[in-house]
Amino acid sequence: MTEPESIPAGRFSVWLQRIIAALRGGKAMDVPCRSCSACCESAYFIQIHPGERRTLEVIPGELLFPAPGLPSGHVVLGFDEKGRCPMFGPQGCSIYSRRPRTCRVYDCRIFAATGIPAGADKQLVGERAQRWQFDFTTPEDTGMYSAVRNAARFLEERAGLLPRGFVPVNTTQRAMLALSLHDVFYQEDAGGRSLEETAAAVIEAATVCRQAGAASVGE
Numbered sequence: 001m002t003e004p005e006s007i008p009a010g011r012f013s014v015w016l017q018r019i020i021a022a023l024r025g026g027k028a029m030d031v032p033c034r035s036c037s038a039c040c041e042s043a044y045f046i047q048i049h050p051g052e053r054r055t056l057e058v059i060p061g062e063l064l065f066p067a068p069g070l071p072s073g074h075v076v077l078g079f080d081e082k083g084r085c086p087m088f089g090p091q092g093c094s095i096y097s098r099r100p101r102t103c104r105v106y107d108c109r110i111f112a113a114t115g116i117p118a119g120a121d122k123q124l125v126g127e128r129a130q131r132w133q134f135d136f137t138t139p140e141d142t143g144m145y146s147a148v149r150n151a152a153r154f155l156e157e158r159a160g161l162l163p164r165g166f167v168p169v170n171t172t173q174r175a176m177l178a179l180s181l182h183d184v185f186y187q188e189d190a191g192g193r194s195l196e197e198t199a200a201a202v203i204e205a206a207t208v209c210r211q212a213g214a215a216s217v218g219e
């Protein structure tokens with residue numbers, strides 16, 4: 001059996017800085033998807049912020065549902081019985097220029113970076129994620145990669161040191177959290193901390209990131 005072709009994912013540290021900026025409200029990610037459309041066909045609920053008016057204008061209201069656990073006005077776009085987004089058509093996304101911000105910042109390289117599996121119900125995304133090949137040109141690339149992997153491992157193995165519900169069950173959210181925590185594990189003194197001190201640093205960093213993300217959403 002031939003191995004699937006690997007796809008260049010870019011320099012790790014450059015990619016990481018871009019996706020962190022995107023998650024905090026910066027520019028959309030420019031993913032070299034080629035002909036892939038796996039994430040539009042993988043049973044994702046797409047969250048849409050009430051401030052995304054240009055997006056909400058082009059999605060029929062009957063396709064939107066209140067987002068569980070979020071304030072009034074936040075909605076989600078669901079999927080059909082095949083797991084396909086209802087805005088996905090024969091030519092791809094039918095509202096591409098006005099697609100939700102969730103879609104603009106989605107990047108399946110998060111699974112390759114963190115080592116977190118995309119999930120049993122996200123097989124196509126998982127297969128694609130396995131093909132990404134990051135470029136590790138400098139010590140910064142390898143250092144940041146190791147920090148991201150350690151953050152993901154800490155979330156998996158030390159969830160008991162963190163508040164209940166802190167580690168998302170949703171694999172995309174968990175991978176994004178691990179990325180946003182890389183600083184905690186990149187610092188030179190990270191190795192000298194106790195597990196409890198690391199947990200406190202993780203909680204503090206996540207709180208800052210969530211506030212930054214919440215403040216940046218909308219149009």
Ligand code: SF4
Pocket residue numbers: 031032033034036037038039040106107108109124125128
């Ligand atoms: S699964 Fe990844 S490569 Fe495929 S369309 Fe989505 S972001 Fe692009």
Ligand code: SF4
Pocket residue numbers: 039040046085086087088089092093094095096099100103
């Ligand atoms: S809105 Fe467009 S980009 Fe987003 S999941 Fe649906 S088809 Fe894909």
